[in-house]
Amino acid sequence: MHLEGMEVSHMKFGEGRVMELQEKYITILFPQGEKKFLYPNSFKKFLTLKDKNVQTQMDNMLKTIMQEEEIKRAEEISEQERMEEIQNMKIRPDSQAAFGFVENDREQVFSSWAVYAGSYQSGGSKGKPKIPVRLKLNSACLLTECPKGVAEKRRRIIGAFMLQDNFESSACRDGMIQSHEKYRIRLEDKETLFYWDYFSDGMEISKWGNVELKYFSNLIMEKILHDMQQAILDEERRKEAEEFYQYFCLINRLKPVSSSEMSQLKE
Structure with missing residues (x-):
């Protein structure tokens, strides 16, 4: 807003003229x-513009700022409440989910950042969307694929994401699991991690089967997310993966590996 040269009045200093307007301060002679004075806060109580039209613009701007501040405060309170809920909730030791891309399409998942939990294979609910009952706010979804003609032991990890903040498994009737808007990782083709390396221990690996979703332990997911950071080649994406990892450890009450410890592991 252009205010230089405008006449104003102050409840204590009387009439004045705007000499300079900076980002956070206004100078009046x-x-x-x-x-x-602080700008624009000083126009809430102390300063009034002589030009009524400009004063109306100022009032509207102040109103917008106040609304934005209220929204920000509400979001901060909501985030605090959410973290308190997570910190107080019971953590299952096996509340992580791996998806085999039996009923999902890779490009569709990465374009929408949502994954289908799969369908029930038997019983009265056969063919209906599976409700991912074990998934909670502390859960991460691990995305894996094994292309046709590739040995199952070479099943690759291709990505991961945390659940949407307001996720509730009981409300997931359509089987579609939405991702968190921030905590997401997609591995490139050269960034290779094999899923069964975290489970096989030299044992024979069976086929994945027709089930889309398999649950596994929080400790294994912590190890996978740690290794995903090391596998990522791009520095910016690696930093995002580290934030993901730290967040996962926080809400699962696990001790993360520090940056210095990671450096030692590389050496």
Whole structure:
């Protein structure tokens, strides 16, 4: 807003003229000399513009700022409440989910950042969307694929994401699991991690089968997310993966490996 040269009045200093407007401060010349005020907060109580049209614009701007501040405060309170809920909730030791891309399409999953839990294979609910009952706010979804003609032991990890903040498994009637808007990882083709390396221990690996979703332990997911950071080649994406990892450890009450410890592991 252009205010230089505008006449204003102050409840204590009287009439004045705007000399300079900076990002957070406004300088006004009064008969007693120049005074500097916070901008635009000083127009809430102390300053009034002589031009009524400009004052109306100022009032509207202040109203918008106040609304934005209220929204920000509400979001901060909501985030605090959410973290308190997570910290107080019971953590299952096996509340992580791996998806085999039996009923999912890779490109569709990465374009929407949502994955289908699969269908029930038998019983009265056969063919209906599976409700991912074990998934909670502390859960991560691990995305894996094994292309046709490739040995199952070479099943690759291709990505992961945390659940949407307001996720509730009981409400997931359509089987579609939405991702968190921030905590997501997609591995490139050269960034290779094999899924069964975290489970086989030299044992024979069976086929994945027709089930889309398999549950596994929080400790294994912690190890996978740690290794995903090391596998990522791009520095910016690696930093995002580290934030993901730290967040996962926080809400699962696990001790993360520090940056210095990671450096030692590389050496």
